[in-house]
Amino acid sequence: MNARRIAAGVRDGSRSATAVVRETLDKINAAHDRLGAFLAVFEDHALERAADIDARQARSEPLGPLAGVPIAVKDNICYAHGTTTCASRMLERYHSPFTATALQRLEDAGAIVVGKTNLDEFGMGSSCEHSAFGPTRNPWDETRVPGGSSGGSAAAVAAGLVPIAMGSDTGGSIRQPAAFCGVVGLKPTYGRVSRYGLVAYASSLDQIGPIAGTIEDCALALSVMQGVDPHDATSADRPGDHLCAHAGSETTSADQQSGGSLAGLVLGVPTLSRGPHNDADAQAVFDSTVGTLERAGAEVREIRLPHADHAVAAYYVIATAEAGSNLARYDGVRYGFRAELPRDATLEAMYTRTRTEGFGREVQRRIMLGTHVLTSGYHDAYYLTALKARRRIAEDFAAAFSAGCDAVCTPTTPGPAFALGAKLSNPLSMYAEDVYTVGASLAGLPAVSVPAGVVESAGARLPIGLQLIGRAWGEARLIDAAQRVVNVLHPEGFELPPRAL
Amino acid sequence: MADLTPEDIHKIARLSRLEVAADEVSRYQADLGAVLGWMDRLGELDLSGVEPMTRAETTADRASERQTPESRTPERLTADGSSHKNRLAADVPGPVLANDAVMGLAPEAMPPFFRVPRVLGDRGGA
Numbered sequence: 001m002n003a004r005r006i007a008a009g010v011r012d013g014s015r016s017a018t019a020v021v022r023e024t025l026d027k028i029n030a031a032h033d034r035l036g037a038f039l040a041v042f043e044d045h046a047l048e049r050a051a052d053i054d055a056r057q058a059r060s061e062p063l064g065p066l067a068g069v070p071i072a073v074k075d076n077i078c079y080a081h082g083t084t085t086c087a088s089r090m091l092e093r094y095h096s097p098f099t100a101t102a103l104q105r106l107e108d109a110g111a112i113v114v115g116k117t118n119l120d121e122f123g124m125g126s127s128c129e130h131s132a133f134g135p136t137r138n139p140w141d142e143t144r145v146p147g148g149s150s151g152g153s154a155a156a157v158a159a160g161l162v163p164i165a166m167g168s169d170t171g172g173s174i175r176q177p178a179a180f181c182g183v184v185g186l187k188p189t190y191g192r193v194s195r196y197g198l199v200a201y202a203s204s205l206d207q208i209g210p211i212a213g214t215i216e217d218c219a220l221a222l223s224v225m226q227g228v229d230p231h232d233a234t235s236a237d238r239p240g241d242h243l244c245a246h247a248g249s250e251t252t253s254a255d256q257q258s259g260g261s262l263a264g265l266v267l268g269v270p271t272l273s274r275g276p277h278n279d280a281d282a283q284a285v286f287d288s289t290v291g292t293l294e295r296a297g298a299e300v301r302e303i304r305l306p307h308a309d310h311a312v313a314a315y316y317v318i319a320t321a322e323a324g325s326n327l328a329r330y331d332g333v334r335y336g337f338r339a340e341l342p343r344d345a346t347l348e349a350m351y352t353r354t355r356t357e358g359f360g361r362e363v364q365r366r367i368m369l370g371t372h373v374l375t376s377g378y379h380d381a382y383y384l385t386a387l388k389a390r391r392r393i394a395e396d397f398a399a400a401f402s403a404g405c406d407a408v409c410t411p412t413t414p415g416p417a418f419a420l421g422a423k424l425s426n427p428l429s430m431y432a433e434d435v436y437t438v439g440a441s442l443a444g445l446p447a448v449s450v451p452a453g454v455v456e457s458a459g460a461r462l463p464i465g466l467q468l469i470g471r472a473w474g475e476a477r478l479i480d481a482a483q484r485v486v487n488v489l490h491p492e493g494f495e496l497p498p499r500a501l
Numbered sequence: 502m503a504d505l506t507p508e509d510i511h512k513i514a515r516l517s518r519l520e521v522a523a524d525e526v527s528r529y530q531a532d533l534g535a536v537l538g539w540m541d542r543l544g545e546l547d548l549s550g551v552e553p554m555t556r557a558e559t560t561a562d563r564a565s566e567r568q569t570p571e572s573r574t575p576e577r578l579t580a581d582g583s584s585h586k587n588r589l590a591a592d593v594p595g596p597v598l599a600n601d602a603v604m605g606l607a608p609e610a611m612p613p614f615f616r617v618p619r620v621l622g623d624r625g626g627a
Contacts, residue, residue: 094606095606097598097599097602097603097606098598189557190556190557191557204555204556204557205557230590230595233588233590234556307546310542310543310545310546313539313540313542313543314543316536316540317540317543324517328518331518332608333607333608333615333617334603334606334607334615335606335607335608336606336608337608338608338609341618344619345618346618346619347617347618347619347620348518349618350617350618351518352518352519352520353520355517355518355519356519356520359519364517364519365529365532365533367517367519368513368514368517368519368529368533369533369536369537371513371516371517372513372533372537373537373540375513375516381541381544382537382540382543384553385543385544385546385548386540386543387553387554387555388546388548388551388552388553388554389543389546389548390553390554391551391552391553391554392546392548392551394554394557394558427532427535427536428535428536428539431536442557443557444556444557444558472557
């Protein structure tokens with residue numbers, strides 16, 4: 001399912017948006033019991049939108065670049081239809097009175113929201129198991145996690161239910177599930193996409209981005225979503241119309257000049273990428289992928305990111321500190337859940353009961369960590385130190401780019417998708433999943449995960465992701481590099497999971 | 502620093518407006534202690550003279566070019582030499598959410614007020 005082709009067909013009248021949406025809804029319903037990717041499906045609403053687009057097509061009115069394209073939306077992105085739950089009891093019945101800017105732009109371009117996807121509660125997790133409404137399963141092996149926190153979005157795309165899904169990425173929440181599910185996930189430069197309407201987890205890190213079956217569709221979605229927004233003072237006024245220029249399965253002009261090779265592409269591979277934390281099979285896929293790229297003409301440079309070993313610790317200090325502050329707003333007063341209490345209960349008791357009953361275990365753990373690292377007496381040792389380490393981590397990337405690297409290239413994750421339940425009892429083992437993704441988050445850099453290869457594990461074929469990290473605002477070059485890499489690695493397209501629809 | 506006492510856990514929980522049941526205290530001691538112990542590794546780095554980085558410093562865009570003269574604010578130079586300016590919106594009224602729509606989301610409301618348990622007096626607790 002390719003978004004660009006769907007939109008082209010709907011625009012020229014050779015496909016009806018209604019038929020596309022009906023087919024999508026059938027697939028979602030068929031896969032629901034097996035995957036649990038969606039928390040809500042907007043059947044009537046999506047069909048109404050499709051009928052409207054078809055009517056406009058019949059009247060020869062202009063239609064947008066995503067006309068009739070069904071999209072799924074991570075349920076921490078506000079939409080003025082249905083609920084926005086963040087996979088939390090706290091917001092189980094919350095109906096957002098407004099729509100997130102990035103989502104509004106996709107709708108204005110003709111995209112049709114078919115439903116909201118599962119996530120780790122408030123985006124806090126790397127497996128989609130920390131959802132108050134049950135886990136999502138990986139389409140490649142239903143005994144395994146899809147990754148997280150945008151696990152529902154990645155699973156929906158991988159299973160062929162929708163061509164594009166919106167995710168959000170704070171420390172890897174788009175890239176890691178994209179890698180686990182064998183699809184493409186792009187975290188934009190911090191500030192590229194408005195955060196207005198993205199329910200806040202860690203505001204200095206959160207970014208909305210696309211997950212799709214092709215780089216081209218990621219680029220198309222990003223080009224529509226991105227751009228300055230008066231509702232988000234951190235959104236930047238940068239041109240974005242060139243983002244799609246280099247994406248697509250067609251050979252690019254650069255390929256033609258260099259005979260389809262990667263000549264001229266400089267990839268920095270940090271020593272960290274060959275660390276002891278890697279699963280042996282995943283390491284073999286990474287090494288062979290880098291070898292393939294080198295043989296295709298890429299210049300591969302070993303680089304050092306001297307502070308990368310400390311990035312996960314710095315990330316969890318900063319993210320939990322911001323989470324503790326951001327989630328203070330859930331107090332049972334203005335919206336969301338309020339605990340049932342005796343009439344004579346105090347305000348303080350109402351706050352505490354509401355938060356204790358409304359938040360899941362991992363969210364409570366992160367709030368408590370965040371409270372502690374900001375407490376007088378610990379603030380300097382944890383929070384201030386993490387912020388200083390953050391600068392060092394950003395400077396390491398800047399040095400790699402000034403030395404001429406077009407992209408920094410790492411595995412997206414230390415290994416393939418793990419079994420449901422495998423890391424639930426040990427938070428540190430779950431946090432260690434983020435070793436490759438948090439660096440770009442802390443530095444605010446754009447990064448994309450593309451399928452590298454597949455490993456066999458316990459009878460299942462499981463995808464392994466390759467991460468490319470680019471310069472700030474360098475999405476066009478990053479997308480171009482990723483497309484050229486994919487053309488070399490997967491000339492016949494990506495392998496799909498069994499039973500993809 | 503990573504060894505947390507039961508009193509520490511209760512203090513952190515109280516500051517977080519969360520309750521920790523008696524039979525959960527030891528689990529929180531273990532979980533939070535393990536994570537904090539691992540965060541302590543940041544102490545290995547030599548970070549003397551490094552300016553804290555509170556946010557991604559990629560947002561130094563061309564905001565100033567769009568700003569009206571009144572909204573211009575002093576420029577700050579950061580360690581990496583890039584300039585950052587506060588971006589202020591023009592001070593004019595814009596569309597806001599309807600009061601009814603917002604009050605309708607409240608667990609308990611008496612429009613135009615939110616209802617909360619008693620705050621002041623004998624049984625107030627905030």
